[in-house]
Amino acid sequence: MNKYLLVLAIFLIVSMLTNAQTKLSYSVTPWLDNKRGAVSLTFDDNIKGQYNTALPIMNDVKYGFRGTFFTITGSVPVAGVGSWSYLRDEVAAKGHEVASHTVTHRNLNQLSDTEITDEIVNSDVDIEKNIPQSKCVTIAWPFGAGGDNAKVVTESNKRYIGGRNAWGAEWTNGDPHDAWLKSLNYNMNVLAVGINPDVAIDKYIGYLTGCLQYKWLVFLYHGIESGEYDGPGKDNFIKQMDAINAKKQNLWIAPFGEVMRYNAEKFAQNLKIVSESNTQWILSLTDTLKDNQVYNHPLTLKIQDPAWKFDSISQNGKKIPHSILSGFVYVNGVPDAGQIVFHKNIISAIDNKSNAKNLFEIFPNPAKNELQIAHSIQNVSYTITTTAGHSVQADVLVQDYINIEKLKSGIYLIKFKTDTGEITRKFVKE
Numbered sequence: 001m002n003k004y005l006l007v008l009a010i011f012l013i014v015s016m017l018t019n020a021q022t023k024l025s026y027s028v029t030p031w032l033d034n035k036r037g038a039v040s041l042t043f044d045d046n047i048k049g050q051y052n053t054a055l056p057i058m059n060d061v062k063y064g065f066r067g068t069f070f071t072i073t074g075s076v077p078v079a080g081v082g083s084w085s086y087l088r089d090e091v092a093a094k095g096h097e098v099a100s101h102t103v104t105h106r107n108l109n110q111l112s113d114t115e116i117t118d119e120i121v122n123s124d125v126d127i128e129k130n131i132p133q134s135k136c137v138t139i140a141w142p143f144g145a146g147g148d149n150a151k152v153v154t155e156s157n158k159r160y161i162g163g164r165n166a167w168g169a170e171w172t173n174g175d176p177h178d179a180w181l182k183s184l185n186y187n188m189n190v191l192a193v194g195i196n197p198d199v200a201i202d203k204y205i206g207y208l209t210g211c212l213q214y215k216w217l218v219f220l221y222h223g224i225e226s227g228e229y230d231g232p233g234k235d236n237f238i239k240q241m242d243a244i245n246a247k248k249q250n251l252w253i254a255p256f257g258e259v260m261r262y263n264a265e266k267f268a269q270n271l272k273i274v275s276e277s278n279t280q281w282i283l284s285l286t287d288t289l290k291d292n293q294v295y296n297h298p299l300t301l302k303i304q305d306p307a308w309k310f311d312s313i314s315q316n317g318k319k320i321p322h323s324i325l326s327g328f329v330y331v332n333g334v335p336d337a338g339q340i341v342f343h344k345n346i347i348s349a350i351d352n353k354s355n356a357k358n359l360f361e362i363f364p365n366p367a368k369n370e371l372q373i374a375h376s377i378q379n380v381s382y383t384i385t386t387t388a389g390h391s392v393q394a395d396v397l398v399q400d401y402i403n404i405e406k407l408k409s410g411i412y413l414i415k416f417k418t419d420t421g422e423i424t425r426k427f428v429k430e
Contacts, residue, residue, distance in 0.1 A: 022281055024273050025304040028266045030214045032300050033399075034330055035252040037211035038259050039244060040218045041067035042164060044101055044140055049224030051081040051090075053234050059094055061405065063241050066094075068256040070101035070140035070164070073126035084130035092134040097255035100124055100139040100160070108146040120155045137294055138257045140164045161294060162260030164218060165192060190216040195240075196230040205243050212250055216259060249398075261297040264289060269299060269335050281306065281342040285315075287335040298332035301340075305329050309345040312361065312374050319363065321372050321400030360416045366428035371402045371414075381417045386410070404429055 031038045041058070043050045050069065058065040069091055077083035092098050100123040102108070108116050120139065127136040139156055144165035146152035156163055193199075193207055211217040223231030232240070244253060252259075268287040275282045289295040305327050313322050313331050316338025322331040333340050361374040380397040384407070392407060397416070407429045415424045 021276055022273075022306050022308075023304075024271065024283070026271055027302050028269060029300040029302050029330070031252045032254070032262060032298065032332070033252065034300055034302070036214055036250040037208075038216045038252045038254060039208070039211060040216070040254060040256045040259055041065060041221070042070060042140065042218060042256055043067060043221045044070045045105065045222055045229070046072050046075050046078045046082050046101075047223045047228055047231075048078055048081060049228050049231060049234075050221065051078070051086065053224045054221065054237060055091065055094075055096075057238060057241055058096075063245055065241065065244065065253050066096050066255050068097040068099050068138065070099050070138075071123075071127065072101045072103070072105045073123045074103040075105070076126075076130075088131045088133075092131050097138070097257045098127055098131055098134055098136070099257060100127060100136055102139070102142055105142045107143050108141055108152050109149055110145075113151050116149075116151050117155050120152070120159060124159045135294060136160070138162045138164070138260060161264060162257065164220075164256060190218065192218040192220055194220045194230070195222075195232055197226075197232050197236070199232065201236070201239050201243065204240050208243060208247050208251070212247070218256065258297060261295055262299065265295050265297060265299055265335055268295075271301065271333075271340075274339060279344050281310075281344065283340040283342075285333045285335050285337075285340055289335075292336050296334055296337065298334050300330060300332050303329045303331065306342070310342045311345045312343050313340065314343065315340045319361075319374060321374060323375075323400050324378060360423050360425060362414070362425050362427055366430045367404060368430045369403065369405045371404050371427060373397065373400050373402065375400075375416075377418050379419050382414055383417070384412050384414045386412060 029035075043054065046069075054067075057063065058067060069087070071087065076087070087098050100120070102119040103123045103126070104119065106115075106119065108119060111119065123139070124136045127134070137160055139160045139162075141147065141152065141156075141163060146156070147163065147165055191207070191210075195204075207217055207219075221230075221232075223229045224234065224237055225231050226233040244251065254262075265287050268289050269285065270287065271283055271285050273282070274284045285299070285301070287295060305324060306329075312319050313329075314320060315333055320331060320333070320340075322329055324330070331340070360377075363372050363374070365371075375397075382395065382397050382402065383391055384393040384402075384404075385391050392412070393402075393404070395402075402414075409429050411426065411428055413424055413426055415422055
């Protein structure tokens, strides 16, 4: 093809893309990253073993689980641990949620209206005063009492986006014991399970298996060590974390407040086309929720794969990872956080070879723990080698990132193998 014909072909393709509008067909996946279930690990009553035993295990790189610590603010600090500085620097700063369990842990159904207000409001104030970088958004009512109390629900709705009782029922659309959760009309398949020494590991695994039907499983812990209230013991707790770890490829393990935010945003979001040109397809993701400081959690969008090819996707000017599976593009976008832009690849419509240089972009580079992969190809495997050619890591690429924590610092080559060929990139491990 001579230069004149190539320019003419590009002009014709650009004209066609400019005139043709892409139809938007999408949904929001039930859980983040299209996981098949959500699990929240919650801890009540500021019990010592939660900090000395559970927290270090969850923080271990093997697990990396983040939980919710429902805190009785009038009982801080716990002897030896659990001070406000500890909750700020070792709990909240590590990605865990510090949430309200009222000020004194009294049964809210047995209090006056004034006392109810004091318990609900002041615990929130205590947490946000002592942990300023973390907004308190959820509450667990002591003894599971309050979800059917109009005054408790009214005051809770003023301060929090979600609440948890002390017990659950079998899988159902909303916990029948939790009127507030039902009133939110999120149609969540949720189950709250209290953990004690009588919960055998087989039963624990059974709960996790049931959760894989796009449900939400909330585990409630009090004590952790043997001898503490309802403590399963350290060894059993490790077995339970191992059980979650074995299924985490299909589970979203997240604090209670994050799951509540995801659901609220999911039912309040709207994605629409802003404009389309020969180089960009611009979408707007918004929601009807007022507080963007609270409702700022990414949603996983499942968008029908457009007929044209694209190099990358960005939001508010920052590139965001995506994946393509069975004719759909999966990408995480934050409502009210800027336009989502698909950057089209026009030349690929003429010559696919010219697109090779844009495939499998990796970032950040240098990278420390994870290497993000921007691509739009299915059936991909990868091999990481040293510059001397020694293979150090290989697998099938099933997500938009690769964990490189175990690699030593240095320069590496990563070779992506597809059905049509191979592409090699270089990166630096910090």
